[in-house]
Amino acid sequence: MGALSYTATMSLDGYVADANGDFDRLGPSAEVFQSHVDRMGMVSTEVLGRNTYLLMRYWESAPADGSWGAAEHEFARRWRGIEHIVASSTLTRDDLASERDRLVPDLDLGELERIVAQAAGEVEIFGPTTASAAIRAGLVQNFRFFVVPKVVGGGLRAVPEDTQLDLRLAEHRIFDNGTAYLHYTQH
Template sequence: MARLAYTTIASLDGYVVDASGDFSWSAPDEEVHTFINELERPTGTYLLGRRMYEVMSVWETMPTGPPTSDGQPDPDAVTHDFARLWQAADKVVYSSTLASVTAPRTRLEREFDPAAVRSLVASAQRNVSIGGPTLASHAIRAGLVDEYHLFLTPIVVGGGVRSLPDDARVTLELRDERRFSSGVVYLRYQATG
């Protein structure tokens, strides 16, 4: 059975973007990126808001390999792997302002309909991921998110765009945790009610 997951990389104080609009501090290193690739491997569909679609559009044309021919490890192997995963997945972009989408395997929806998302997840053969805090807040409020994957970055930014909505209450059970050498901490929660 497919699950709807929300994955976010946030500052320790809970922001995905700081007050100046910067999120470069959240770029995962190779160890974290490799872990994220494995986490995303079962994902067949991404649900995105307009801003997240624009940020992630770089992955649509990112090279996907091949490894170097001299037998040396490909320095971009992790990046290429994620590009392959991203390009192979379907995407649904929710936007009332975007004129169109140009990426392959991508469709545009004008509004977020919880019943339609529930149906999409129920009929999916692979997991569904919702990206971006604004769109995810709609799914969280509607009780649609099954799993929360939080990557906490060792930085306090003091303001910006919050990773989780202020006006939602969800009971969670910790299912997994991991600490990375960079100080990033991964927490996986399952919604219990």
């Protein structure tokens, strides 16, 4: 049986993207990116919404210009080695990048609980919109936040506005660029 986790890179004021949907200002430094590479070693399954899935398809093959370094190649290798469950009512099987990717048109909490129960390792739910129902329902056991020292003033919140949780700090780290990694567990 797996454990459900939610990881988000967010601004100091709690947004994963600004009001225009831009998240580039929150991009990781090389040191922070390496921590994502390391973290992927624990993940057996990713649950993603349509937009996040389409964005992450970038990792399916290296760019022809040779711009990836060793860390990018390792992240891509790990990414391609895990199961992807795509929660979307608009994508079709033909839109998926790989046979290991599974489409779930309606991801309800019962289906998510079954996915976690059947997983060999950690199940990461990726994207605040896809994760919101699970966060509100108290199903997420681990919250991993990468807090970037920038304020964007509004946009897509990392955690749903109406959520109340009692969390315990399990781990923390400050990176050279000022990004804070905060790992919380549900009480």
